[in-house]
Amino acid sequence: MPEIASRHRRASSDVELLEAARTGEAGSLHRLWPRHVAAVESYASTCVSSPAEIPELASFAYRALHRRVEEADGLGGRRHDGCVRLQLLQLVRARAVQTGASGPPHPTLFHLWVHSGAVWPMRDDWQLSEAFDRLGPVDKTLLWHCLVERDSVADIAEITGVAVEAVTRRLRLARSHLRQSRMRIHLAHRGCGDCLRPVGGVGALVHGTGTPPSVHDLTLCQDCQKVYGDLLHLDDWLAGQLPVRILGWWPGDEYLRAKAVLRQKATAASATALRRARGSARHVRKERGRRSGRARHAAPPMSGRMGWALSVAAGTFSGGTGKRRLNGS
Ligand SMILES: [Zn+2]
Secondary structure, eight states: OTTBOOGGGSOOOHHHHHHHHHTTOTTHHHHHGGGTHHHHHHHHHTSOSSGGGHHHHHHHHHHHHHHHHHTTOSSSSSTTTTOHHHHHHHHHHHHHHHHHHHSOOOSSHHHHHHHTTOOOOOOOOTTHHHHHHTSOHHHHHHHIIIIISOOOHHHHHHHHOBOGGGHHHHHHHHHHHHHHHHHHHHHHHTSOOTTTTTOHHHHHHHHTOSOOOOGGGSOOOHHHHHHHHHHHTHHHHHHHTHHHHHHSOOOTHHHHHHHHHHHHHHHHHHHHHHHHHHHHHHHHHHHHHHSOHHHHTTSOOHHHHHHHHHHHHHHEEESSSOEEEOOOO
């Protein structure tokens, strides 16, 4: 695909790292984890009665993903295999429900939800969830990270493997695929569509080109009217209803705010590590200047020190619950 940059010019995508981990490449999951740890901890923070429980939930999700990869079970056959973030949030939610249901009730919204049966919303969404399920992994991951998670373009490019400059164009295509998927289900299941099919604007709407006519300007049956409205307001539906349909528990803005704070702290931690590494490198260069050529060989290479400092920054995270380092054990 032209918009997918060369493997040698970009970081490996999530799916590529999962594949690498599955084939035994040590450290692949450790490289993947910094992309998601802030989100996992933020989502976990909305499921616990005490911040002290967050590390255990996050660590559980990481270990469970590790097990799935080892069992070659995380790369095919599950509902959202292509989207690592969704898999991790589902793991956190499942574990939190399990521990929350067996523990004493707490006056948090999550625990109230768990103790009232952890019920999924059953309102008919007219097959929009099904339309999303039928998409390919890149479409799903792009839509989820852009419209639900509101991640940065740089982060989305890294996670999906789509080049930064192609993210917007590829997202437009993903929207079009979702609309087409929605229309196909409607035409196949509802029996109607006869009044929607000949509408000139539907093609433009489905393919994201031109200005579609307002629903008020059309003569549509009730079913087709609902479908047309969904197609017109696709982004609102994705952000507002899709998460709760998939995860059951969705704290919305609370999760997004917590994630933004943790990402800021992670960025600051990386910058501090980078400054320290540079300071260390300057110190080494001064030492080298003072020493003979023989002593120069005793110092580790700058890239090694820098790489170590950056990997520590990426592999550790201080999110207000104590600094910790996660690994696959
Ligand atoms: Zn109709």
